[in-house]
Amino acid sequence: MRWPTAPFYIPYSPGMPDWWDLVWWVFQLGIMSLLLWFLATVAMRVDRDFVKTGQSHDLQDDDV
Secondary structure (H helix, E strand, O other): OOOOOOOOOOOOOOOOOHHHHHHHHHHHHHHHHHHHHHHHHHHHHHHHHHHHOOOOOOOOOOOO
């Protein structure tokens, strides 16, 4: 089983070593994990500030 590779062809390329695919996927996993962690932190901070200020919005028939 081979790791997924880039979906485009690079002409005259001698190819890349097999370890590069693994390093690329681990790098992407790390970046996406950090992005999700950052977004979750921001969302929790916004929710905390929203509750702390006592803002609430009840849906009414006009909002739906």
